[in-house]
Amino acid sequence: MNNYSVIILGPTASGKTALSLELASFGGEIISVDSRQVYKYMDIGTAKPSKEELLKVPHHLISIVEPDEKFTAGLFKRESEKLINALYQKNKIPFLVGGTGLYFNSILYGLSSIPVVPNEIRSFVDRKIELRGLERVYNILEKIDSTYANKIHKNDKQRISRAIEVFYFTKKPFSSFFNERPNNNFQFIKIGINMERELLYKRVDLRVDQMIKDGLIDETENLLKMGYKKDSPGMKTIGYSEIVDYLENRTSKDEAIELIKRNTRHYAKRQVTWFKKIDGIYWFNSDEHEKIKKIINEKIFF
């Protein structure tokens, strides 16, 4: 047996959780690759595995930060690599299960070493964009880092802001960090789950209805009571922000539910776009558990 990790990826509502639990038979542990399940108190809306399921197989990187704390791709990479090494020590197979494209990318292809930019600089940049307008700030980016400016669109506020903040903090163009992309030497078996788009969307709709029945509204209300605001990092999650709008009378309940469904469909589509680019994925339908077990077995033990 070699040092392999198994990646299980797929769009939201494709059935990853059910599959990952079955894989417990391999004697592995699950590392969640999900930028939303890291938040505490957000269980229903992020479709975390149930308490029983979490007990059945050891899970990592679930419910580890407060909803007003920031979690990042860099933290994910660091923590997941630590965990993978620890599991290898214990002779357990790491199963990286989730749907966050950037996180998978960070661990598959690495991340450039860019210093962590202090919050003050980010708020300074945000204020600057508000004051001067996005266009002016994009023009600044064209001057200090034309390579990156040409790569992104002039409306892409988040990327413009990121490139500017890195420049202000390091005095070097954002793209100058890209030359080096340090990475681990882990070997991954990549399993992808997908299905016909129409069916996936149907499953998304059903799951959103189920979340409402399971108490997503109460869960959101509770988060508000705990003092987490609409703009807390955790609350910027599909499901919660729409329910906050309903609770604060900006939309009706039915509108909020429809919006959650629509936004989740959009999200699922974006996930698929991301996964298509990762090469070497073995693709399966969500019900082909036996086939998946077979291929993992072959790869790991022979």
Added chain:
RNA sequence: GCCUCUGUAGCUCAGUUGGUAGAGCAAUGGACUGAAAAUCCAUGUGUCAGCGGUUCAACUCCGCUUGGAGGCA
């Protein structure tokens, strides 16, 4: 039964004085280096309800048929 309004993209609707159509949403494709469930980009042919008429030319004007909404008896 009579009168008025109405039928245009999957949905909601624009369409100026006749020159065979265009927005939003949806949908589809894509980008992605520590906010990523985020942020952003691209893509609009549809018997203009049907049939007939007027006209060089009809989504546009006229008639009939048909579906819908409202009003009056």
